[in-house]
Amino acid sequence: MTFTATPTNGGTPSYQWKIGGVNVPGQTAATFTTSTLANGNSVTVEMTSSATPCLTGSPATSNAIGITVNSCSSVVNVKVFVEGYYTGSGTMASVKNNQDFVSPLNQVEELTVELHNATTHALVATTTATLHTDGTMGCTFAGAPSGSFYIAVKGSNLVETWSATPQTVGAAPLTYDFTTSAAKAYTDGSQPSVIEVEPGVWAMYSGDVTRMAWSMVPMPLPYPTTLRIPFSGS
Structure with missing residues (x-):
């Protein structure tokens, strides 16, 4: 972002650019370019005129320009335990390192996390995130x-597994913890969608070649309110 000072009757002035009223070192030209502004910053320039004689109003400070930074992404911090990886005391096995011998010891695997419309349940956004051993x-x-x-x-x-209810996502990071209660995961009420792996700690069901699992996800009317999906993972 570039700012330009335009003086009137200032002769050949000198300049000092400021962010939040604090001098920016070395920024003494008529233009100021920066890529490090944060939301809520304000930029001003102080001009000292070289005109003589009978100067008034020198040095002069410009109007402040407020900065609004719009985020290009939304952040959701999710906590999840996986039944088959859970080793107790709020931790999981270092699965990635067990497989490749080079991944950090605090990594489990890559998961897909999606955001679905609260009414139609249509997919709105998707990302891939690294699950850590602390969930x-x-x-x-x-x-x-x-x-x-x-x-x-x-x-x-x-x-x-889906969240029990829609969550508000926006400019401020959201935190959602699936591990604290069975009520944090969506269910039709027939049984929990997650499993208690130790008192007060809940994990998502594992799926493997010897065990068929099913999941419950909300469906828009006129379809049934739950969809049971045979599941086999590797």
Whole structure:
């Protein structure tokens, strides 16, 4: 972003650009270019005139230009445990390192996280995030989707699971924790969609070649309110 000072009757002035009233070192030309402004910053320039004699109003400070930075993405921080990986005490196995011997020891696997429209359940945005051994993963959605969405978590070794209710996604990062209660995962009420792996700790069901699993996801009317999907993972 480039700012230009346009003096009137200032002779050959000198300049000092400021961000939030603080001098920006070295920025003493008539133009100021920067790529490091943050939301809420304000930019001004102080001009000292070289005109003589009888100067008044020198130095003079420009009007302040307020900066609004629009985010290009939305962030959802999700916490998830996977039944088959859970080793106890709030942690999971270092699956990626067990497979390739080079991945960081705090990584489990890559999961797909989706945002679905709260009414139609149509897919709005999708991203891939790294699940860590403590269950956390930071999900960044390009295009800055904003509104009320179901959060869906998908992977090759777990049963697709949706948030119990739509969540508000926007400029401020959202945190959603599937691990604290069975009520955090969508269900039709017939049984929980997640499993209690130790008292008060809930995990998403694993799916593997010896066990058929099913998931419940909300469906728009006039279809049934739940969809049961035979599942086999690797």
